[in-house]
Structure formats: C-alpha cells, structure tokens
Amino acid sequence: MRPRLDDLADDCTVEAAMEVIGGKWKLVILRHLLDGTKRFGELDRALPGITPRMLTRQLRELEADRLVLRTVYPQVPPKVEYSVTEIGQSLRTLVDQLEQWGHFYRRSLT
Amino acid sequence: MRPRLDDLADDCTVEAAMEVIGGKWKLVILRHLLDGTKRFGELDRALPGITPRMLTRQLRELEADRLVLRTVYPQVPPKVEYSVTEIGQSLRTLVDQLEQWGHFYRRSLT
DNA sequence: CAGGATCCCCGGGGATACTG
C-alpha cells in the first residue's frame, strides 16, 4: 500500500510547525508571554539559565515568525516590551496540551 | 512580580516533552506508525529523504523513550516491525493538533 | 532485509566581555 500524497504535505506541515516552535527556549518564552506582556529583563530573570544573547536570538526568531510582537519605547533608559501576537495566542492550547502530555509522560515511566 | 515556582517545573515539563518529540523525523515517523504497524523498509520508503542510518537512530530513540515498540522476527531474511506503544498512542491528539496549527499558521502568513 | 561503520559538516547553543 503506497502512502497517500497527502501524507507528504501533512508531514511537511508538522515539520514546518516544529521549526517555528522547536527552538530550545521558544515555548518556554511563549509560556511566559502568554501570561502577559513582559520586558526583556523580566524574561531574563524568569528564565534561569538563559543568556541575554540567547534570549535576544530566540525572541527575534519568534518575532520574525510573527508569534511575538516587539515594542520599543524610544526613551532613556531603553524600554522594550514583548507580547504574543494573535498567531502566538493560537498556540496556547497546544502549549498547554504539550505540558499536559509531559506530565502524563513522566508518570508513565515505570 | 516574581515568577511562581511552579513555572520552573512546568517549563521543564515542556522542555522534556520537546526533547522526546523534538528529533527531526520523530513526529513524522510517529504519524506513520499511528496509521498502523510498519516494517523498516516501509518506513524508509514512506519517508522520502531519510537515510537508513537516520531512520534507525530515530527509531531507537523513540524506542528508548517508550513511544515505539520494536519487534524482531528471528528469521531469514530478517523482519522487524515497528508499532506505537500506549504512550505513543497518547501523542495522537497532540500530533493532530500540531498539524492543524501548522495549517492555520501557513494560512496566517500575510 | 535491516541495519552497522565511518567520516564529515554545519549551526544551534553556550560563555564571556563590552556598549549606546
């Protein structure tokens, strides 16, 4: 039985989605932003272990993928806020479900 | 407002889940196995672009993480079947939802 | 048929120091 042509497209869809949310800190950042708009420093402090460099990179990628909105307030000292876009919002149930599954998975291990 | 301690645990849960399903071919393989038990060669043919080496590696990791069951039939020529475990089954809705979101995401781009 | 062995490359990710 040959695979249907649709499988190829669906596989690509799943792979594409993984590329967008597959970064090491992407979903963790998203989880925090889904609780509300946050500043760079807040995220930095909320994510123990992340470096400013990585935080910047992941945020920029999330922004490029239109999941996160970056708002710069032209003032001194600088103030930058990050929030989730509508597309980012659409990931809420997925993130929640991934977390649920994570718990289930941990409980399932012997 | 300090982050709640729970956030740390939940972040870890999400990250742990991503480690299990984050391999490049993991979910794609899972998608095919969720349609039914398949042999090595079937998967190899069903996944254009994958090499035998990568297929083996990802399958072994899925097996180690208890998402996939590997059944060897001691005969010549060799026959090996792969199927999803109960834990693997528990990912079905997640994979489906990821695919749904992938479609939504593509439609959302401009 | 179902892999194993080898070799290789790129880039995601990290550590540290510096700046408008």
Add this chain to the structure above:
DNA sequence: CAGTATCCCCGGGGATCCTG
C-alpha cells in the same frame, strides 16, 4: 536597560559504503 560582539564547542544530522 537591553542588548552586541567574539569565540568556541558539541552533537544532530547527512553521505557513502559495507554486512549477517
């Protein structure tokens, strides 16, 4: 405060060839 600039490392992933 919110990042840049460098440097570096590891390993995920790929290509190719071989085998019980």
